[in-house]
Amino acid sequence: MRSRLAPWLTLGVPTVFLIAxxxxxxxxxxxxxxxxxxNYHIVQDWNLRNYWVLATDGAYATFLLRSIAMATAVSVIxxxxxxxxxYGITLYGGRYKLLLTxxxxxxxxxxxxxxxxxLQGLLGPVGLVNGVLMSLGAAPLRAIMxxxxxxxxxxxxxxxxxxxxxxxLSLLNFDQRLLDAAKIxxxxxxxxxxEIAWPLNLFGTLIGFALCFIPCxxxxxxxxxxxxxxxxxxxxxxxxxxxxxxxxxxxxxxxVVLFVLSIAAVFVAFRTVDLRRTGxxxxxxx
Amino acid sequence: xxxxxxxxxxxATVxxxxxxxxxxxxxxxxxSxxxxxxxxxxxxxSFATMSRLLGNSLYQTALGNSLLLGVLVATLSTALAGxxxxxLMRHAGRKTTLFLALFIAPLFxxxxxxxxxxxxxxxxxxxxxxxxGSAVLANVVHCFSYALLIMATQxxxxxxxxxxxxxxxxxxxxxxxxxxxxPLIWPGLLGAFIVTxxxxxxxxxxxxxxxxATPTLPSVAWGALRxxxxxxxxxxxxxxxxxxxxxxxxxxxxxxxxxxxxGHRPERERAAV
Numbered sequence: 001m002r003s004r005l006a007p008w009l010t011l012g013v014p015t016v017f018l019i020a021x022x023x024x025x026x027x028x029x030x031x032x033x034x035x036x037x038x039n040y041h042i043v044q045d046w047n048l049r050n051y052w053v054l055a056t057d058g059a060y061a062t063f064l065l066r067s068i069a070m071a072t073a074v075s076v077i078x079x080x081x082x083x084x085x086x087y088g089i090t091l092y093g094g095r096y097k098l099l100l101t102x103x104x105x106x107x108x109x110x111x112x113x114x115x116x117x118x119l120q121g122l123l124g125p126v127g128l129v130n131g132v133l134m135s136l137g138a139a140p141l142r143a144i145m146x147x148x149x150x151x152x153x154x155x156x157x158x159x160x161x162x163x164x165x166x167x168x169l170s171l172l173n174f175d176q177r178l179l180d181a182a183k184i185x186x187x188x189x190x191x192x193x194x195e196i197a198w199p200l201n202l203f204g205t206l207i208g209f210a211l212c213f214i215p216c217x218x219x220x221x222x223x224x225x226x227x228x229x230x231x232x233x234x235x236x237x238x239x240x241x242x243x244x245x246x247x248x249x250x251x252x253x254x255x256v257v258l259f260v261l262s263i264a265a266v267f268v269a270f271r272t273v274d275l276r277r278t279g280x281x282x283x284x285x286x
Numbered sequence: 287x288x289x290x291x292x293x294x295x296x297x298a299t300v301x302x303x304x305x306x307x308x309x310x311x312x313x314x315x316x317x318s319x320x321x322x323x324x325x326x327x328x329x330x331x332s333f334a335t336m337s338r339l340l341g342n343s344l345y346q347t348a349l350g351n352s353l354l355l356g357v358l359v360a361t362l363s364t365a366l367a368g369x370x371x372x373x374l375m376r377h378a379g380r381k382t383t384l385f386l387a388l389f390i391a392p393l394f395x396x397x398x399x400x401x402x403x404x405x406x407x408x409x410x411x412x413x414x415x416x417x418x419g420s421a422v423l424a425n426v427v428h429c430f431s432y433a434l435l436i437m438a439t440q441x442x443x444x445x446x447x448x449x450x451x452x453x454x455x456x457x458x459x460x461x462x463x464x465x466x467x468x469p470l471i472w473p474g475l476l477g478a479f480i481v482t483x484x485x486x487x488x489x490x491x492x493x494x495x496x497x498x499a500t501p502t503l504p505s506v507a508w509g510a511l512r513x514x515x516x517x518x519x520x521x522x523x524x525x526x527x528x529x530x531x532x533x534x535x536x537x538x539x540x541x542x543x544x545x546x547x548x549g550h551r552p553e554r555e556r557a558a559v
Contacts, residue, residue, distance in 0.1 A: 100300070128309065225511060
């Protein structure tokens with residue numbers, strides 16, 4: 001007879017943990033979003049005024065549109081860079097494949113604050129790029145100082161490693177011999193890529209895209225320190241509701257909007273592809 | 287040899303991406319170790335910034351708190367994720383997809399949202415003051431999913447028939463776990479532990495809302511960054527980068543020399559079919 005203890009321990013404990021510390025907080029955010037804040041106090045009356053403010057106040061709509069545009073652009077750029085990198089590493093990495101991929105993970109693991117500091121060293125007014133330009137006698141480049149371009153470069157820098165890692169993991173489970181077979185039958189490398197490697201790794205690519213899009217959508221640090229006066233993004237405005245302005249209820253409503261948008265983006269992305277065609281077989285079992 | 291533009295373009299992209307990632311890190315490393323800190327080319331070496339950083343008592347307290355946070359988060363999330371991985375592979379049956387969706391859901395929620403929603407839940411609804419404990423719990427939610435993914439990629443090749451064999455010969459489930467499963471899966475656990483430790487150590491966006499008045503290294507750095515970039519911050523980032531690099535280098539050497547195989551056992555791949 002099989003003991004009933006093991007399933008409870010191995011599945012029940014993590015489930016209870018996640019419900020208590022992940023699902024309940026998200027629900028409490030939803031509840032708070034229909035209350036309101038007055039003079040730093042929470043007033044419990046149920047209405048949708050916070051959402052009405054978010055929908056009608058032009059500033060919040062601008063922040064949201066800017067965030068969506070920024071996240072989309074950054075995710076597309078990251079995917080476009082990460083694919084050749086991961087593909088190059090798997091094709092030509094040889095025995096150093098693992099080392100090369102780990103090299104991409106090192107910066108990702110050192111945390112956002114420290115990487116924003118490093119970015120300041122690259123893009124800031126006295127940073128590397130402007131230092132080089134000025135020592136060559138040229139004028140400093142204005143486009144990268146406290147603008148949306150600087151935020152975008154910063155976000156690409158922050159999230160490129162995770163996209164590369166995810167696409168690399170997808171390529172690792174992909175049977176390279178399929179490419180050899182295609183080439184033997186006369187396909188050019190480009191055709192082999194577009195007809196075999198790309199469709200079979202679409203699932204991994206989408207996960208990488210999502211893991212870049214979602215944090216970018218609610219980015220708080222990079223726009224704050226790299227973007228200029230026109231660089232306020234939605235996540236940054238939300239963080240301010242919990243800090244400087246103390247309007248928690250409005251911030252919670254913004255959080256709900258961000259959460260719904262992230263989930264919708266993931267849902268749309270995964271609906272548009274047929275998972276079985278991409279070679280996804282589930283969780284290590286068929 | 288034939289000229290292959292595709293190969294050259296791919297390798298060039300890899301090289302350029304590496305430069306893009308590491309140039310700022312190397313730059314601030316040089317800046318923190320030289321007297322001319324804003325444009326250190328050529329560098330005039332000096333350890334003044336480093337010694338100022340190491341002598342600062344606020345950074346020392348913050349380092350202690352960060353280490354404690356990292357160890358607690360890594361232990362908890364590795365244990366939970368280890369249990370969850372085994373549960374998913376052994377006991378979930380037809381509900382695998384359901385449990386998997388719940389377990390990796392935190393990956394698809396931005397860190398700042400996790401931080402804010404935990405703050406609302408514990409601060410407002412439960413009325414608890416923020417402290418290191420609440421920060422640990424909120425970080426575990428996020429790190430748990432990463433640990434689960436790391437372990438799942440390592441353990442899906444694990445041959446469960448070894449466990450069945452031990453049970454057939456009369457071992458209790460607990461004894462099977464400690465004498466068969468654990469010795470074989472520890473490299474995966476160690477990998478998850480290291481990665482979650484580094485993530486929690488460096489996390490700001492979750493911890494920030496839950497720490498209350500407890501300083502950690504990222505929150506102190508964030509506070510200092512608001513008043514402009516100082517060479518001390520460069521030095522701090524350089525130190526953390528060096529430590530992370532060393533840890534991952536040791537991990538890599540262990541994997542290469544075969545001292546720890548981190549779950550990948552070529553001979554088992556054939557046997558498990």
